[in-house]
Amino acid sequence: MSEVMRGKVDVLRQFILENYLFTDDQSKLNNDDSFLDTGILDSMGILELIFYLEEEMSIKVESEEMIPTNLDSIDNLLVFIDKKLS
Amino acid sequence: MKKSLDVRLLKQMADTLIHRGPDDEGFYCKGNVGLAHRRLSIIDLSNGHQPMHSQSGDVSIVFNGEIFNYIELRNDLVAKGHRFLTHSDTEVIIHLYQEYGLDFVQQLNGQFAIGLWDDNCNRFMLIRDRVGICPLYYYCDKHKLIFASEIKALKPAMDNRLEISAESLDQIFTFWVPVSPNTFFKNIFEVSPGQILILENNQLKKYTYWDWDLNSDKFWQKTEEQLAEELHGLLVDATKIRLRSDVPVGAYLSGGLDSSVLVAMIQHYGNVPLRTFSLNFKEKEFDEKHYQTSLINTLQVEHSSLLVKTEDIAKNLKDTLRHTEIPILRTAPVPMGLLSSLVKSNQYKVVLTGEGADEVLGGYDIFKESKIRQFWAVNPQSLNRPLLLKKLYPYLKLPDSGQAAYLKTFFGESLEQADKISFSHLPRWTTTAKAKRFYSNQLNDELSEKSMQTMLNSFPDYVNHYHHFNKAQYIESKTLMPGYILSSQGDRMLLKNSVEGRFPFLDHRVIEFSNRIPPKYKMKGLNEKNLLKKAMRKYLPEEIINRHKQPYRAPDSMAISGKYLGEEMREYLSADKINKNALFDSGKVGFLIKKADAGRGLSTSESQALVGILSTQIIIDEVI
Numbered sequence: 001m002s003e004v005m006r007g008k009v010d011v012l013r014q015f016i017l018e019n020y021l022f023t024d025d026q027s028k029l030n031n032d033d034s035f036l037d038t039g040i041l042d043s044m045g046i047l048e049l050i051f052y053l054e055e056e057m058s059i060k061v062e063s064e065e066m067i068p069t070n071l072d073s074i075d076n077l078l079v080f081i082d083k084k085l086s
Numbered sequence: 087m088k089k090s091l092d093v094r095l096l097k098q099m100a101d102t103l104i105h106r107g108p109d110d111e112g113f114y115c116k117g118n119v120g121l122a123h124r125r126l127s128i129i130d131l132s133n134g135h136q137p138m139h140s141q142s143g144d145v146s147i148v149f150n151g152e153i154f155n156y157i158e159l160r161n162d163l164v165a166k167g168h169r170f171l172t173h174s175d176t177e178v179i180i181h182l183y184q185e186y187g188l189d190f191v192q193q194l195n196g197q198f199a200i201g202l203w204d205d206n207c208n209r210f211m212l213i214r215d216r217v218g219i220c221p222l223y224y225y226c227d228k229h230k231l232i233f234a235s236e237i238k239a240l241k242p243a244m245d246n247r248l249e250i251s252a253e254s255l256d257q258i259f260t261f262w263v264p265v266s267p268n269t270f271f272k273n274i275f276e277v278s279p280g281q282i283l284i285l286e287n288n289q290l291k292k293y294t295y296w297d298w299d300l301n302s303d304k305f306w307q308k309t310e311e312q313l314a315e316e317l318h319g320l321l322v323d324a325t326k327i328r329l330r331s332d333v334p335v336g337a338y339l340s341g342g343l344d345s346s347v348l349v350a351m352i353q354h355y356g357n358v359p360l361r362t363f364s365l366n367f368k369e370k371e372f373d374e375k376h377y378q379t380s381l382i383n384t385l386q387v388e389h390s391s392l393l394v395k396t397e398d399i400a401k402n403l404k405d406t407l408r409h410t411e412i413p414i415l416r417t418a419p420v421p422m423g424l425l426s427s428l429v430k431s432n433q434y435k436v437v438l439t440g441e442g443a444d445e446v447l448g449g450y451d452i453f454k455e456s457k458i459r460q461f462w463a464v465n466p467q468s469l470n471r472p473l474l475l476k477k478l479y480p481y482l483k484l485p486d487s488g489q490a491a492y493l494k495t496f497f498g499e500s501l502e503q504a505d506k507i508s509f510s511h512l513p514r515w516t517t518t519a520k521a522k523r524f525y526s527n528q529l530n531d532e533l534s535e536k537s538m539q540t541m542l543n544s545f546p547d548y549v550n551h552y553h554h555f556n557k558a559q560y561i562e563s564k565t566l567m568p569g570y571i572l573s574s575q576g577d578r579m580l581l582k583n584s585v586e587g588r589f590p591f592l593d594h595r596v597i598e599f600s601n602r603i604p605p606k607y608k609m610k611g612l613n614e615k616n617l618l619k620k621a622m623r624k625y626l627p628e629e630i631i632n633r634h635k636q637p638y639r640a641p642d643s644m645a646i647s648g649k650y651l652g653e654e655m656r657e658y659l660s661a662d663k664i665n666k667n668a669l670f671d672s673g674k675v676g677f678l679i680k681k682a683d684a685g686r687g688l689s690t691s692e693s694q695a696l697v698g699i700l701s702t703q704i705i706i707d708e709v710i
Binding site for chain 2: 018019021022023024039042045048051
């Protein structure tokens with residue numbers, strides 16, 4: 001993983017931890033945890049995450065891209081972001 | 087009560103309830119029995135002093151509420167030879183009890199919390215109305231039974247000690263309300279709606295005299311037109327008898343269907359000029375001014391409204407919670423308390439309001455949601471069936487390709503349990519229960535009972551056989567309506583300003599009639615309160631009949647964060663105070679406040695958690 005991507009993982013993890021798990025304990029979130037299955041995100045949470053990606057990471061998420069395969073875990077997000085940035 | 091019973095204690099207790107009855111006070115103390123009363127004078131202003139006694143002196147009563155059919159009951163009793171000294175409804179209750187014994191309660195049409203002492207047989211009774219309009223709480227140990235309309239009045243007789251119940255807190259953070267008869271406080275219970283509590287021979291017994299009967303075997307075999315006509319007749323009479331009063335009566339007008347129906351009926355059938363009151367909000371998403379204006383212009387009523395600003399919520403939260411005496415998960419009670427102050431400042435003491443129509447006639451979104459999920463449960467794999475949910479929640483702006491997956495996650499909760507009694511309410515309860523992630527370890531350790539099981543156990547077996555729509559109605563009518571709508575948002579916010587609310591849709595004749603209406607007529611397709619619209623169409627502008635239902639809401643997390651949350655309120659959420667009360671995790675609460683302060687908006691469950699945590703913290707300081 002590149003330095004840039006590692007930085008993005010950290011930022012994303014922090015965002016999810018603080019805003020949805022309300023903690024800074026890194027052990028509470030695995031990179032392959034499903035946001036939906038574990039209940040970390042609800043409908044507004046998903047929309048907020050998309051808003052965050054667009055605003056903070058300048059990643060435009062198209063309608064057809066708003067699917068669990070792209071957004072449902074830190075791992076999925078990284079693959080998606082990597083694809084978008086490349 | 088066996089020890090330290092004297093008038094001073096009774097007065098101390100009654101003094102905490104002056105807001106409920108500013109017009110008069112009265113006490114009775116004999117032997118082990120003491121009764122205290124604060125009066126809001128509405129009927130027979132000069133003769134209704136309480137406690138009231140039978141002419142022989144052996145039956146004594148304290149009574150909060152109204153018996154709307156007291157004139158008819160009185161006439162019947164006079165015909166049977168009873169002689170009356172007053173024209174008050176309180177005296178009618180005494181005579182009715184003397185004539186019929188405990189069965190008398192079946193004849194009452196009204197809202198009531200009654201304490202009745204029968205010296206003849208050493209029997210004390212606490213009686214609460216059928217649906218829970220008037221509050222009634224008690225504490226009982228082997229020495230004493232204490233009762234009152236609000237918990238604050240019990241405090242002086244309990245050495246001023248109240249302790250919160252962890253189990254009740256957990257129930258509130260799941261269902262919004264404790265499972266009846268629990269209250270937020272340990273060892274203090276409510277007399278459940280439709281119940282009588284009898285203390286006799288040192289034994290306390292409960293007796294249910296009424297319950298919501300939605301058995302499908304009893305559904306009417308009538309046409310929609312016949313049902314609409316009969317419903318109309320009943321509603322007109324329910325409204326007319328609720329205009330009986332020796333002081334002027336006003337009405338709340340939200341602009342929604344229910345209050346509009348009510349105001350139109352009063353205008354047609356009342357014999358006094360109608361006065362209406364409403365709330366307006368600065369934020370467009372909460373405001374219904376357009377519809378209010380439409381109706382005011384059509385019916386030509388004299389109207390007063392109050393503009394609620396976002397900053398009013400935090401400013402009035404503490405005072406609101408002193409009256410609710412229970413944590414709230416939404417701020418909606420606050421503006422209702424402000425509305426009753428508007429009524430009071432206009433010298434009105436009584437208002438008719440539209441509460442109950444959604445429960446009785448099938449209006450809530452949760453009934454629609456449940457109906458769609460039932461439709462979906464027929465084929466849980468279907469990608470098309472859940473798309474109907476988008477009609478109910480148009481704000482779910484989900485993409486075409488992924489929406490079925492998301493809808494399944496959010497609403498597909500327990501689709502395989504479509505027959506279970508809790509099916510309709512599981513999504514709401516699951517969302518609310520997410521607030522539990524803010525519990526402290528100490529609270530988690532203390533919780534021994536499972537709230538969900540306690541709630542499910544509280545429903546009688548026969549409800550399992552109800553039609554799924556009726557199951558949802560039953561749950562709503564037995565939980566949120568008495569525990570929140572009629573209390574935190576109703577009675578408590580009205581009586582804090584000495585205003586009495588009256589609820590024609592909760593006339594038991596209207597309820598019993600409506601319970602037998604087949605669900606397909608209550609909600610036709612996804613058209614809520616279909617039969618009410620059919621019955622009342624002639625009175626109202628089309629735009630009111632056809633309008634999109636807007637649930638009453640007030641600004642929630644936004645109003646208690648950022649610039650709106652002042653230092654004093656922030657102090658309740660400080661790590662020190664949170665840790666001191668040990669109910670919540672101060673670290674997690676800190677992140678929640680940070681998120682709210684950032685102004686990005688909280689999800690429903692996060693917002694409920696924030697309001698719930700803040701209100702719990704305030705109650706611990708202000709009520710306990």
